[in-house]
Amino acid sequence: MNRVRTLVLDEVESTQDAARTHAAMGAPEITAILSFNQTSGRGRQGRTWASPAGKNIALSLLLRPAVHPERGALLGMLASVAVMETLADLGLGLNLGLKWPNDVLCSNRKIAGILSEASIHGNRLDFVIVGVGVNVNTRAGEFPASLKTRATSVYAETGRMRDLSTVAELLIERFTGLYDQALENDLAGVARLWEQRWVHKGRLVRRPDAVGTAEHIDASGALILRDERGKLLRITSGEAEIVEKIDTGAGA
Numbered sequence: 001m002n003r004v005r006t007l008v009l010d011e012v013e014s015t016q017d018a019a020r021t022h023a024a025m026g027a028p029e030i031t032a033i034l035s036f037n038q039t040s041g042r043g044r045q046g047r048t049w050a051s052p053a054g055k056n057i058a059l060s061l062l063l064r065p066a067v068h069p070e071r072g073a074l075l076g077m078l079a080s081v082a083v084m085e086t087l088a089d090l091g092l093g094l095n096l097g098l099k100w101p102n103d104v105l106c107s108n109r110k111i112a113g114i115l116s117e118a119s120i121h122g123n124r125l126d127f128v129i130v131g132v133g134v135n136v137n138t139r140a141g142e143f144p145a146s147l148k149t150r151a152t153s154v155y156a157e158t159g160r161m162r163d164l165s166t167v168a169e170l171l172i173e174r175f176t177g178l179y180d181q182a183l184e185n186d187l188a189g190v191a192r193l194w195e196q197r198w199v200h201k202g203r204l205v206r207r208p209d210a211v212g213t214a215e216h217i218d219a220s221g222a223l224i225l226r227d228e229r230g231k232l233l234r235i236t237s238g239e240a241e242i243v244e245k246i247d248t249g250a251g252a
């Protein structure tokens, strides 16, 4: 039985908001809100997520897993694994990997981003909306100037367009399979699955509050850094930019 109800919207401001409306009306999991024309997409950390009309996938998945709220972040990670596997299965030889917390990279540029929003009541996870934006047919010249060196798409990498409905369908199917499997174990295996695809393990990471070597990902999806004194730091939100060398401010 297909347990996903997919609603395709010709145009939407944000599939996240549409999914939230459905959640408030009591929609069951898995409700998928899909659009190829999202006009006010939202990104992580209050950023916007821009996408030219008709070029890319905007998908929000309404989930109601019976797990502890602390495990909610793992769902975004699971979605990034699903995106990576879906893109790999296109057979185009894309050089894919994951960046903490849940970006999908292709040749070191971002090809997909994930925004996970949870509704928690007390000790209970009411629902999670996992929003997935995948750059499929955007041309290199269509990315905003600020993203030109940091973003990419399937088309920009390969010169080949893909049918958006087909890719979205494959992605939903892949996510559902991984989700059902992960739930058998209360999402306990997700961090390991994610870590196997992590491209920055062992690299030097800089954040406004810390610098350290990317050590591992703990069971709830937090990034564990080791600072220069050997102390372990647990990072649960924000970004983790990679640096080649620590800038000490000293001249050459």
Ligand code: BTN
Residues within 6 Å of the ligand: 013, 014, 015, 016, 017, 038, 040, 041, 042, 043, 044, 045, 047, 049, 057, 058, 059, 060, 103, 112, 113, 114, 115, 131, 132, 133, 134
């Ligand atoms: C990021 O900042 O990397 C996350 C981007 C998430 C974008 C997706 S597109 C579908 C869903 N709807 C939104 O408004 N945002 C997410």
